[in-house]
Amino acid sequence: xxxxxxxxxxxxxxxxxxxxxxxxxxxxxxxxxxxxxxxxxxxxxxxxxxxxxxxxxxxxxxxxxxxxxxxxxxxxxxxxxxxxxxxxxxxxxxxxxxxxxxxxxxxxxxxxxxxxxxxxxxxxxxxxxxxxxxxxxxxxxxxxxxxxxxxxxxxxxxxxxxxxxxxxxxxxxxxxxxxxxxxxxxxxxxxxxxxxxxxxxxxxxxxxxxxxxxxxxxxxxxxxxxxxxxxxxxxxxxxxxxxxxxxxxxxxxxxxxxxxxxxxxxxxxxxxxxxxxxx
Amino acid sequence: xxxxxxxxxxxxxxxxxxxxxxxxxxxxxxxxxxxxxxxxxxxxxxxxxxxxxxxxxxxxxxxxxxxxxxxxxxxxxxxxxxxxxxxxxxxxxxxxxxxxxxxxxxxxxxxxxxxxxxxxxxxxxxxxxxxxxxxxxxxxxxxxxxxxxxxxxxxxxxxxxxxxxxxxxxxxxxxxxxxxxxxxxxxxxxxxxxxxxxxxxxxxxxxxxxxxxxxxxxxxxxxxxxxxxxxxxxxxxxxxxxxxxxxxxxxxxxxxxxxxxxxxxxxx
Numbered sequence: 001x002x003x004x005x006x007x008x009x010x011x012x013x014x015x016x017x018x019x020x021x022x023x024x025x026x027x028x029x030x031x032x033x034x035x036x037x038x039x040x041x042x043x044x045x046x047x048x049x050x051x052x053x054x055x056x057x058x059x060x061x062x063x064x065x066x067x068x069x070x071x072x073x074x075x076x077x078x079x080x081x082x083x084x085x086x087x088x089x090x091x092x093x094x095x096x097x098x099x100x101x102x103x104x105x106x107x108x109x110x111x112x113x114x115x116x117x118x119x120x121x122x123x124x125x126x127x128x129x130x131x132x133x134x135x136x137x138x139x140x141x142x143x144x145x146x147x148x149x150x151x152x153x154x155x156x157x158x159x160x161x162x163x164x165x166x167x168x169x170x171x172x173x174x175x176x177x178x179x180x181x182x183x184x185x186x187x188x189x190x191x192x193x194x195x196x197x198x199x200x201x202x203x204x205x206x207x208x209x210x211x212x213x214x215x216x217x218x219x220x221x222x223x224x225x226x227x228x229x230x231x232x233x234x235x236x237x238x239x240x241x242x243x244x245x246x247x248x249x250x251x252x253x254x255x256x257x258x259x260x261x262x263x264x265x266x267x268x269x270x271x272x273x274x275x276x277x278x279x
Numbered sequence: 280x281x282x283x284x285x286x287x288x289x290x291x292x293x294x295x296x297x298x299x300x301x302x303x304x305x306x307x308x309x310x311x312x313x314x315x316x317x318x319x320x321x322x323x324x325x326x327x328x329x330x331x332x333x334x335x336x337x338x339x340x341x342x343x344x345x346x347x348x349x350x351x352x353x354x355x356x357x358x359x360x361x362x363x364x365x366x367x368x369x370x371x372x373x374x375x376x377x378x379x380x381x382x383x384x385x386x387x388x389x390x391x392x393x394x395x396x397x398x399x400x401x402x403x404x405x406x407x408x409x410x411x412x413x414x415x416x417x418x419x420x421x422x423x424x425x426x427x428x429x430x431x432x433x434x435x436x437x438x439x440x441x442x443x444x445x446x447x448x449x450x451x452x453x454x455x456x457x458x459x460x461x462x463x464x465x466x467x468x469x470x471x472x473x474x475x476x477x478x479x480x481x482x483x484x485x486x487x488x489x490x491x492x493x494x495x496x497x498x499x500x501x502x503x504x505x506x507x508x509x510x511x512x513x514x515x516x517x518x519x520x521x522x523x524x525x526x527x528x529x530x531x532x533x534x535x536x537x538x539x540x541x542x543x544x545x546x547x
Contacts, residue, residue: 037366040408041435042480062365068287075365100294104362106328107321109293117286144317148308149284182317213316 005055005089005245007267009260010222012250016046018257020053027264028055028089030247034062036086037078047086057090057201057247058083059170064099065124065138066111072099076131083132090201090245092137092170093128095121095158108141112149113157122164129167137200139170142220143179159195168200173237174230174249178207178218187233196241204234204267205249223252226263235270243271297322298358329357332367337374337397339453340390352381368401392439392446393453396473399437400454403475403482406435411478412536417527424541426505430498433537435477440470440492447471447486478534485533490515490526495535 008028011019019029029050036043050056060079063071083091096108111117129135138161140154152160158169171194180187206224210217226234226248238244248263292309296318312318333353334341341349356377362370375394378384384391411433420428441447445466450473452458452466472487474495487495493514497507511518511526530536 034365035368038368038405039434041403041405041477043405044408045480066286068285068290097290099365100290102363103294104365104367105294105297105325106332106362106365106367107324109290109297109321111286111289111293114284114286120286144320145312145315147312210316210320217316217320219320 006243006271007264008055008057008245008247009264010059010247010249010251011050012254013046014254015257015260016050019050022054022257022261024261024264026268027261028057028245030057030059030090030249033058033060033079033082036082037075044085051086051088055089056086057092057245058086058088059139059247060091060093061106061108062098062104063093063124063128064097065093065128066095066109066117066121067097067100067124068117068120069100071124071128071131075099076128079128080131080133083134090137091132091134092139092201094139094141095154095161096141110141110143110145110147112147113152113154114149115151118152118157118160118164122161125161125165125167129165135167137168137170139172139203140175141179142172142175143183144217144219146183155190155193155195159198162195162198169195169198170201170203171199171237172203172205173234174203174205174207174226175220177227177230177233178220181215181218188236191233191237192240194237199241199244202234202237202244202246203249204230204246204263206230221252222249225259231266231270234267235273238270238273246271297325298361326354326357328367329362329370330354332362332370333357333374336368336371336401337394338456339397339450340374340378340394342453342456343387343390343393343449344384348383352378352384355381368405372398374398389444389446389449392441392444393450395439396446396450396475397454399439399473399475400482400484403435403437403477406477409434409537411534412531412538414531416539417531420539420541426503428504428539428541429501430504430507430539431537432495432499433476433535435475435482436495436535437475438473438487438492438495438535440472440487440489442470445469445471447473447484451484451486474530474533474535476534483533485529487529488515488526490518490522491530494526494530498536 005028006026008030011029011031036047094108098105098107098109161167176187176190204226205222206226207218208221208224209215210219246267248260250260292306296309296313330350330353356374360373375391378394379391448466472492473484474487475482475484490511493510494507497510508523511523
């Protein structure tokens with residue numbers, strides 16, 4: 001089923017009507033399940049209407065898989081209910097933590113990639129996959145801090161997670177670009193080493209510069225079009241690994257739906273290139 | 280052993296440093312992290328995420344106070360009360376109570392009431408789906424069964440009575456927001472109530488009098504129709520039989536009820 005997906009869009013309530021009537025071939029939509037974990041009402045009705053016409057992906061931001069705790073059982077049960085109800089084509093979460101000691105911090109927080117963290121996160125992914133009765137993809141985060149005490153490189157860490165828990169990976173190219181700039185590593189080298197066979201989905205988004213530090217600190221703000229450097233990295237990646245479902249993410253400073261569809265079309269044309277060459 | 284060598288210890292210290300920028304208790308390793316410019320990105324994202332959620336959940340309050348005032352007040356609330364639920368649509372359950380004791384809001388005495396209606400809107404918006412009572416069910420009820428019947432409010436029905444201020448008028452005008460910045464508007468200063476329901480998907484609202492609110496309160500507490508009618512007379516001593524019927528009709532038309540039951544009849 002997922003092989004049919006080409007380019008998709010993060011779906012915002014402002015675009016529901018346009019999304020419902022859109023007939024673009026292969027277009028799919030991604031939502032944060034947190035916004036639909038409700039007992040009833042128009043939100044669930046909207047999402048059900050969308051999923052009758054388009055494939056849907058559930059992209060969680062709060063399971064807090066990297067916290068030193070099991071995923072909250074209530075949150076997990078609600079996510080399992082939503083997954084049963086919406087039958088999403090893709091389900092994903094982040095290599096990060098946010099829920100800790102009963103408090104939710106609305107962000108994707110970092111941690112030292114230690115042996116202990118690896119064991120905990122592999123367990124948490126397995127618990128999640130058992131509850132959802134399906135495999136999930138784990139997304140590489142954006143980095144803003146140099147943290148001491150890593151036992152693993154990020155790529156080796158992700159690779160080992162796929163081995164231990166049979167999860168797949170979601171590669172966010174913008175996160176790689178932002179992190180490479182902020183921490184001072186080579187984005188091309190990182191992407192070239194990323195395990196191709198585990199990539200279930202790709203994210204593309206815009207970033208911005210820190211208001212005080214400028215280009216020295218890039219922020220994964222999702223409030224701008226995908227940048228030229230990120231498009232270049234994406235093209236190189238697709239040439240190496242072949243087509244994968246690719247999402248245009250925009251969470252802030254939302255433009256008209258058609259503007260985002262244009263970005264989708266650009267991703268779709270890049271996805272079609274390897275196929276065209278192979279034909 | 281360095282206590283930050285465990286994942287949990289790292290997370291305890293990191294979470295503390297996020298919300299307490301000037302704390303002197305911060306563990307050394309975390310203090311070093313917090314000193315990096317990138318740490319502010321996490322602090323700002325957490326704070327912005329919480330404030331954005333409050334602004335989205337309390338749009339009538341934000342419209343009344345102006346965005347700048349609202350976000351400054353919200354930042355103080357966030358420092359007191361971080362979300363305990365990742366579904367941020369539910370964040371801010373105690374925001375109305377916060378505004379009631381928030382010194383800079385004391386000149387806007389109507390603000391907590393407006394916040395309460397914004398909150399009731401959210402509760403109605405996300406309540407479970409269920410059928411609305413068919414009005415013919417009441418019309419067809421035998422008179423002797425009417426008095427002992429119990430009406431159950433709809434899961435998405437919310438109501439509130441405000442004895443001190445025209446909260447419904449202020450809220451509904453600012454919730455809809457169909458007016459210009461310079462429009463002058465003075466509501467008639469009177470007690471008002473509100474009823475929010477969800478008959479056709481989206482949340483709808485009407486003004487409700489004291490009798491209607493008292494009637495719904497009684498129904499929600501499990502009162503029979505006869506007892507609920509007494510509640511109306513207590514709230515509105517001058518109410519006539521026609522007034523009672525009018526309250527019932529308004530509530531039924533708005534979709535305030537889910538079902539009627541006569542199973543509790545003659546129990547006493």
